[in-house]
Amino acid sequence: MQPVIDIDGLSVTLTSGARGFTLEIPALRVAPGERVAFTGPSGTGKTLLLELLGLLRAPGAGRYLAALRDGAQTDLGALWKTRRGRAQIPPLRGRLFGFVPQTGGLLPFLDVRGNIALSQRISARPDAELIEALIGRLGLGPVARLHPDRLSIGQRQRVSIARALAHRPRFVIADEPTAALDPENAAEAMALLFGAADETGTAVVVSSHDLELLDSFALTRYRLGLIPDTDPDRVTSQLAPLEASASRPAATAGPAP
Numbered sequence: 001m002q003p004v005i006d007i008d009g010l011s012v013t014l015t016s017g018a019r020g021f022t023l024e025i026p027a028l029r030v031a032p033g034e035r036v037a038f039t040g041p042s043g044t045g046k047t048l049l050l051e052l053l054g055l056l057r058a059p060g061a062g063r064y065l066a067a068l069r070d071g072a073q074t075d076l077g078a079l080w081k082t083r084r085g086r087a088q089i090p091p092l093r094g095r096l097f098g099f100v101p102q103t104g105g106l107l108p109f110l111d112v113r114g115n116i117a118l119s120q121r122i123s124a125r126p127d128a129e130l131i132e133a134l135i136g137r138l139g140l141g142p143v144a145r146l147h148p149d150r151l152s153i154g155q156r157q158r159v160s161i162a163r164a165l166a167h168r169p170r171f172v173i174a175d176e177p178t179a180a181l182d183p184e185n186a187a188e189a190m191a192l193l194f195g196a197a198d199e200t201g202t203a204v205v206v207s208s209h210d211l212e213l214l215d216s217f218a219l220t221r222y223r224l225g226l227i228p229d230t231d232p233d234r235v236t237s238q239l240a241p242l243e244a245s246a247s248r249p250a251a252t253a254g255p256a257p
């Protein structure tokens with residue numbers, strides 16, 4: 001099966017004065033509908049990695065290919081190199097990705113339905129039926145007319161999940177999506193995210209510190225870890241697969257048995 005994300009030797013370096021932080025992704029392939037989790041200690045670059053994947057930051061070197069819905073492969077890394085390519089990034093980002101931030105990121109002046117519809121408006125993919133299906137799937141029917149300030153944190157996160165899926169992106173990128181939730185709500189939100197993504201055939205890449213929570217789902221796991229360097233000002237973090245055997249194309253909703 002053709003991967004939807006195909007990365008080889010991708011890296012980026014951030015510098016601040018004498019300090020340099022390099023993130024290296026030697027290889028990463030994500031299959032359609034696959035669920036991938038990134039873990040790693042604080043400061044090892046989980047957010048940076050998701051920014052690179054989500055076309056929010058330019059890579060320094062390496063190859064980053066993505067497969068579009070029509071099967072065509074696009075060289076996302078090359079887009080950053082020309083003015084014409086950079087102009088294509090915002091619309092492509094809107095079509096390819098759905099984002100679930102740590103805490104909702106909802107627009108306060110739109111109700112639940114309006115917030116969910118936002119990703120469809122941005123990507124010019126209206127689909128009222130899918131919005132209603134997601135509202136039902138995520139248990140948001142009773143609050144669909146409310147604005148975010150009337151919602152619990154868990155409800156807001158469910159709206160954010162629905163919004164990330166409503167425009168049928170190829171991947172959902174979720175950065176610590178359950179960090180603000182209690183364990184019960186966190187497990188429910190994660191199960192709903194994976195379940196709803198299965199129904200729309202969407203791959204999910206998620207970063208999380210919560211190893212116990214990740215353990216309850218079948219995920220392909222990668223870990224970011226620092227590589228020792230003799231120069232204390234030069235920090236390198238590298239992505240490595242953790243449990244190749246846990247890899248599976250997503251087929252069923254909810255926590256793994």
Ligand SMILES: Nc1ncnc2c1ncn2[C@@H]1O[C@H](COP(=O)(O)OP(=O)(O)OP(=O)(O)O)[C@@H](O)[C@H]1O
Binds near residue numbers: 019
């Ligand atoms: N301009 C910069 N110059 C050098 N290093 C930087 C710069 N900006 C960020 N960094 C470093 O990049 C690293 C990666 O940060 P990132 O937020 O991606 O880590 P993280 O794994 O998501 O952390 P956390 O789990 O605490 O959210 C950090 O070690 C940070 O110090």
